[in-house]
Amino acid sequence: MPKCLVCYKWTLDEQDIKIKSEDLSLDSSRAKGKISDFDRNAIEEAALLVEKNGGAVDALTYGTTTVKQSLKDCLSRGPEKVYWISDATAGNADASVTANVLAAAIRKMGQYDLILCGEGSSDQFNQQTASRIAALLGLPCVTFANKLSYEGETAKATRKLEDCQEEVSVKGPVVISVLSEINKPRIPSLKQVLGASKKPNEEIKVADLGLKPEDLQPKAVRKSVKGFVMQRKNVIYKESSAADNVAKLKASLASEGLC
């Protein structure tokens, strides 16, 4: 019966983010929060494993003041308890800072057989959190998992790589990052939503994690973010014959190195 921990990130819903036409900057003033997409798969996978094998699922998240908005959403999806770290450092944390904080929190929380993460977050998609946590905790790490099972004390995962699938067997504790295709996250029922209020949550303070100031200093600093807008060229070929139009199109594409 595995004791599972899922690490998740509370991100802005990208569908609500507008691109300002004047300077391509992002307007997220009306954007709502959501549990990062792949992290929802990680929560679902942990919930499914525990439904099948018994055990328990906790969740852990690190974010700014808005992270508290995520707790009931998370708890409605299966975990019995959620630990949350709300700290201003999360605002500009890179993957290194995030992993330092999460790993320190996990050390404090106790041992887990499986620590699940999404392969990457919806906003930055650095794909580093799982492997960095594993390195900091001295645990094995399995990435790109699109199938997962647990027997005895062993996790069996299928890794989807660029040109092959790899079957991996690893004895826990282990850190595993999952792909979106591993499952379809559940739609919480109304009773699960309302029941989330009755489940416990616990705040962990960054100050209590024993981290040094440099552990909270991002090494990669984001200077700016700009939206990408696809510009139409509005080129219309008006030759009388279709063959001539196609020839012109082909030449145009070739001149841009597209064919």
Add this chain to the structure above:
Amino acid sequence: MNFELTEEQRLIGQSARDFGKEYLEPIAVELDAKGEFPKKVVQALAKHDFLGLLLPEDVGGAAAGFVSYVEVIEDLSRYSAAVASIVNNHTIAAYTIQKWGTADQKKKYLPGMAKGELLGGFAIYEHGPTPGVGPDTLVAKKQDVGYVLNGKKAFVRNAGEAGVYVVFATTDPALGAKALTAFLVKSDAIGVKVGEKLETMGLKGCPVADITFENVVLPETALLGAVNGGAAISATALAVASVAEAAQTVGIGQAAVEHAAAYAKQRVQFGKPVATLQAIQTLLAEVATDCHLARLGLRNAALLIEEGKPFEVEAAMIKSFLARLGSKMLIDTCQVEGGFGYSETMPLPRLFRDIAGTNLLDAPGDFPEKLIAASIA
């Protein structure tokens, strides 16, 4: 004062949107084309607790409250107003049993209704010289023990699929509405005959039919509320239903304006997307504004219902508001999409039919302005 939904209400709305995207969006077009009752979807609705949303926990409900309910109806309606209508008609029957039923009636019907094993229907309308709620033709004749029903009810939603109907009949035709009485009638009671399914303009998939009652013998325990107390029950139940139907209208309008806005951003005329043209912006802005104001109004009415406060005037206001603006939302959004919007390859014609069904079928002879005027003059 706070206009924000609570976290639970917001998450329940999110569940309804996710449900709509996963279960309703893929079937909405086929449902509209074929009009077949979506049994599997109804089972899935029950699994996610949507059919027992208003019912208390002791009968298996979610007890999520009326604000959550209108949020769910709006979000389901964005994807399929027909399915939302099935839920609405079931829920109003369950609500009526919960509010006026005896302990035995609640125990008998509500657990099955919460689980979706027993669908509810609400039989109030009649054909006749004055369309709408009618106390004239369905007569409940008192016997030594119980009643015998004879007559017909019209435009019953969920007809043929419901397992229990809340039926309104007169115990004395001479007294008219004063003798209106509510009964709980099981669909398998001898003498209950569901007529041919009515081909409707919209909300296809939510079955509508007349139900004939031929010497239907009912025990005393079938009586819902007091003898001749049906008018008060139906007035409250229909007012509650009108708030939910307003949410249905707003959901359809919201789906229409979102589709029209997306279309306007990609449709290029005069070298730029039509969304940049003032005339198009005006149409979109007006529909979005109507949706927003209607949503605030219906949430206010829903909160009054949830808190057990008088809500009938606010419910009448939102009904009157949407009676004027509901169909206009679709006319304006079709205008944005021009010829394509008129085409059946686009969703707007279906939404147009569904908004007409929502606004027209329910109490067509109703006059909400009377209640509003009475409250101020």
